[in-house]
Amino acid sequence: MTQDHPGTGPAGSTTRLVTTKTALREHRAAMPGTVAAVPTMGSLHAGHLALVERARELADHVILTDFVNPLQFGPGEDYEAYPRDLDADLALVDGLVDVVFAPAVQEMYPVLPPTVSVTAGHAGTILEGAARPGHFDGVVTVVTKLLQLTSPHLSVFGRKDAQQLAIIQRLVADLDLPVRIEPVEIQREPSGLARSSRNAYLSAAGREQALALSRTLEAARAAAPSAAGIRDALAAAVARAEIDWDYAHALDPATLRPIGPEHRGEVLLTLAGVVEGTRLLDAAVAVATAP
Numbered sequence: 624m625t626q627d628h629p630g631t632g633p634a635g636s637t638t639r640l641v642t643t644k645t646a647l648r649e650h651r652a653a654m655p656g657t658v659a660a661v662p663t664m665g666s667l668h669a670g671h672l673a674l675v676e677r678a679r680e681l682a683d684h685v686i687l688t689d690f691v692n693p694l695q696f697g698p699g700e701d702y703e704a705y706p707r708d709l710d711a712d713l714a715l716v717d718g719l720v721d722v723v724f725a726p727a728v729q730e731m732y733p734v735l736p737p738t739v740s741v742t743a744g745h746a747g748t749i750l751e752g753a754a755r756p757g758h759f760d761g762v763v764t765v766v767t768k769l770l771q772l773t774s775p776h777l778s779v780f781g782r783k784d785a786q787q788l789a790i791i792q793r794l795v796a797d798l799d800l801p802v803r804i805e806p807v808e809i810q811r812e813p814s815g816l817a818r819s820s821r822n823a824y825l826s827a828a829g830r831e832q833a834l835a836l837s838r839t840l841e842a843a844r845a846a847a848p849s850a851a852g853i854r855d856a857l858a859a860a861v862a863r864a865e866i867d868w869d870y871a872h873a874l875d876p877a878t879l880r881p882i883g884p885e886h887r888g889e890v891l892l893t894l895a896g897v898v899e900g901t902r903l904l905d906a907a908v909a910v911a912t913a914p
């Protein structure tokens with residue numbers, strides 16, 4: 624079934640809402656030129672619009688997928704509570720993307736859990752994966768399906784979920800998927816808070832407390848270009864900040880292993896903390912060029 628999105632944006636909008644794989648494939652087959660996929664779980668905000676903007680810069684057509692993937696939520700996580708508002712999502716991207724693919728769970732997974740799935744391996748068991756067992760296996764399984772269904776030339780992913788981005792780059796390389804992965808810079812609120820759908824869970828006080836993440840990253844970046852300096856500044860800022868930290872690491876972006884003082888080149892600073900029961904992530908890149 625193909626539905627016409629009623630169109631809340633500019634008159635003559637060509638954005639189409641499709642909910643079935645068959646309709647998606649039909650629309651995809653009719654797209655001449657290059658196609659970019661923007662996988663999302665909906666609850667769209669300015670961070671997602673930056674992904675859409677980049678996709679529009681890089682390709683002739685854009686397919687945005689809007690699906691809260693049950694496979695990437697563990698027991699007791701916020702799958703049920705995760706914010707969903709398809710009408711608002713459609714209004715936000717109306718006229719900006721060619722197709723919004725918003726399938727029901729039954730459409731994506733006729734059998735749940737699927738008999739065959741993809742695993743993220745060791746990289747999926749560290750950092751976020753240590754706190755959320757199975758999360759990245761769920762992510763790579765749905766991303767593989769979405770890339771198969773949309774068959775894009777490129778797909779965009781935000782740098783805030785730095786581990787997810789690294790794992791998806793590995794997925795594409797290891798399974799020889801014919802798609803280019805384009806990282807997109809983190810979008811921040813004027814306060815510095817990284818934009819996230821889960822920010823909607825925070826009170827005003829929680830949002831203030833959450834600024835500890837971006838401030839900690841800034842403190843570590845300010846210590847560049849010394850690798851040891853970056854590491855030490857990160858540890859000091861973490862100790863100062865009043866937040867329930869899960870982890871704060873300075874990593875080699877290629878291996879996701881902690882850097883040593885001799886490290887040169889990019890350093891991935893990656894943080895996870897819990898504010899008012901909400902798990903928040905943030906990340907930044909520093910460059911180490913000196914001892």
Ligand code: PAF
Binds near residue numbers: 690692
């Ligand atoms: O980053 C997200 O929103 C999700 O993990 C993704 C990539 C859309 C897969 O469900």
